[in-house]
Amino acid sequence: MTQVQGISYLDLVDKYDAPLYVYDADNIKSMYDKFVNAFSVPKLKVHYACKALSNISVLKLIKSFGCGLDCVSIQELRLGLLAGFKPEDILFTPNNISEQEYDLAVQAGVNINIDNFEMLEYFGSTYPNIPVCVRINPHVMGGGNRKISVGHIGSKFGISIHQMPLLEKIIKTFDIKINGIHVHTGSDILDSDIFIHASKVILDVVDKFDSVEYVDFGSGFKVAYKQGGLQTDIEDFGQEFSNMFNEFCESCNRQLELKFEPGKYLVSHAGVFLVRANVIKRTTATTFVGVDSGLNHLIRPMFYDAYHDIINISNPNGKPKIYSVVGYICETDTFGEDRKLAEVSKGDILMIKNAGAYCYMMSSNYNSRYRPPEVMVHQGKDYLIRERESFDNIMQLQCDPDFL
Numbered sequence: 377m378t379q380v381q382g383i384s385y386l387d388l389v390d391k392y393d394a395p396l397y398v399y400d401a402d403n404i405k406s407m408y409d410k411f412v413n414a415f416s417v418p419k420l421k422v423h424y425a426c427k428a429l430s431n432i433s434v435l436k437l438i439k440s441f442g443c444g445l446d447c448v449s450i451q452e453l454r455l456g457l458l459a460g461f462k463p464e465d466i467l468f469t470p471n472n473i474s475e476q477e478y479d480l481a482v483q484a485g486v487n488i489n490i491d492n493f494e495m496l497e498y499f500g501s502t503y504p505n506i507p508v509c510v511r512i513n514p515h516v517m518g519g520g521n522r523k524i525s526v527g528h529i530g531s532k533f534g535i536s537i538h539q540m541p542l543l544e545k546i547i548k549t550f551d552i553k554i555n556g557i558h559v560h561t562g563s564d565i566l567d568s569d570i571f572i573h574a575s576k577v578i579l580d581v582v583d584k585f586d587s588v589e590y591v592d593f594g595s596g597f598k599v600a601y602k603q604g605g606l607q608t609d610i611e612d613f614g615q616e617f618s619n620m621f622n623e624f625c626e627s628c629n630r631q632l633e634l635k636f637e638p639g640k641y642l643v644s645h646a647g648v649f650l651v652r653a654n655v656i657k658r659t660t661a662t663t664f665v666g667v668d669s670g671l672n673h674l675i676r677p678m679f680y681d682a683y684h685d686i687i688n689i690s691n692p693n694g695k696p697k698i699y700s701v702v703g704y705i706c707e708t709d710t711f712g713e714d715r716k717l718a719e720v721s722k723g724d725i726l727m728i729k730n731a732g733a734y735c736y737m738m739s740s741n742y743n744s745r746y747r748p749p750e751v752m753v754h755q756g757k758d759y760l761i762r763e764r765e766s767f768d769n770i771m772q773l774q775c776d777p778d779f780l
C-alpha cells in the first residue's frame with residue numbers, strides 16, 4: 377500500500393511534509409455505495425456522522441453522493457450548512473446541550489433529536505409546532521468496548537426504554553409531535569445480533585406513536601483495523617435488517633423512512649496518517665521507533681486501546697523486526713507495541729492505517745505542537761484541504777495582558 381490512486385504516499389510527504397493525514401475520496405465513495413446498496417427498503421436516507429471527520433471538503437464530497445448529515449454540535453451544523461447540505465437533510469443529535477444551542481438549531485431549520493425529558497418539555501412549551509425525534513436508550517451492551525458502548529443502562533445517552541409511560545405522558549400533555557425515533561448503541565459493534573435486538577426494542581416504541589415518519593438506527597458498524605480482522609458484513613446485515621424493517625412496516629401498514637448515521641464505516645479505511653521516524657532507540661527489552669507525532673495527532677490507541685496497523689512505506693521489503701512505535705509527547709503515547717515492521721531507519725516514513733475516523737478530529741495542541749495538514753486525493757489528484765498549523769495558530773487566541 378504505497379500509492380493512492382496512482383500517487384505515491386512518499387511523494388505526498390515530499391510535497392506536504394510529515395506528519396500528514398491523507399484521505400482517499402474514491403474509497404469514501406465506494407464505502408457509501410456499498411452501504412446504500414446493502415439495504416432494500418422503499419425509503420432509505422443515510423446521514424454521515426461528521427464527528428468522524430468534518431473537514432469541509434470531505435463534507436462537500438459526501439454531500440455530492442446525495443448523503444445527508446448527522447451533527448452533534450452547532451459548529452458541526454454550521455459546517456454542514458456551509459458545505460451546502462440542506463437543513464432538511466441534517467439531523468441534529470447532540471446530548472446535554474443548552475436550550476440556547478437548540479434554539480440555534482431550530483432557527484437553522486434542521487431535524488431535531490432530543491434525548492432527555494427536560495429538553496422535551498422545553499420544546500413542547502417553546503416550539504409547539506416543531507416536530508422532534510427522540511433518542512431511546514434500549515439498555516443493551518453494544519459497542520466494541522465499554523468506552524464506546526452507549527446504549528447500556530449506565531449510559532448518559534437517550535431516554536430509558538423503561539420510561540415509556542412518562543414519555544407518552546409528556547408528549548400528550550405538551551401536544552408534541554414525535555416524527556422520529558432514534559437509537560445508537562455504540563461504535564464497533566462486534567455482534568450484529570445485538571444491533572438487531574436493540575432495533576426490535578425500538579420498533580416496539582415506534583408502534584406507540586402514529587406520528588412517527590422515520591426510524592433512525594444510528595450506527596456502530598465495525599470496520600477491520602487488522603488484516604483479516606472482524607468487520608460488519610454489510611450485505612448480510614442489510615438484507616436481514618431490511619427484511620425485519622419491511623415486515624414491521626407491513627405489519628402496521630406504515631411507510632416509514634429508514635435512517636442510519638454511519639461515521640467510521642464511511643471514512644475510516646479512506647484515511648492514513650504518515651509519520652517520520654525521528655529516533656531508533658534500543659533499550660534492554662524493546663526497540664523503539666520514536667516518530668514526529670504522538671497522542672496530540674492520533675489518540676485512539678491511547679484513549680481506547682484501539683489497534684491501528686502500522687507499516688514502513690520507505691522500506692517495504694526490509695527485513696522484519698520487532699518495534700514499539702511511540703510518539704514525541706511527554707506522556708506514554710504508544711501507537712503500537714511490539715509490532716513486526718520492515719526494518720526501520722531514521723527518516724523512514726511509517727503509515728498508520730485506518731486514520732480516517734476519529735483521528736484528526738480528536739487532535740490537539742498538547743505540548744504546544746502543531747496539528748498536521750490534511751490532504752484529499754480525488755480522481756487522481758491531491759488537494760491540500762487543511763494547512764499545517766503554525767506558531768501564529770498557537771498564539772492566536774492567547775491574550776497576553778500586562779498583569780505583572
Ligand SMILES: Cc1ncc(COP(=O)(O)O)c(C=O)c1O
Binds near residue numbers: 425562564596637641
Ligand atoms: C449519535 C451517533 N450517531 C452516529 C455515530 C457514528 O458512529 P460510527 O462512527 O461508529 O459509525 C455516533 C458515534 O459516536 C453517534 O454518537
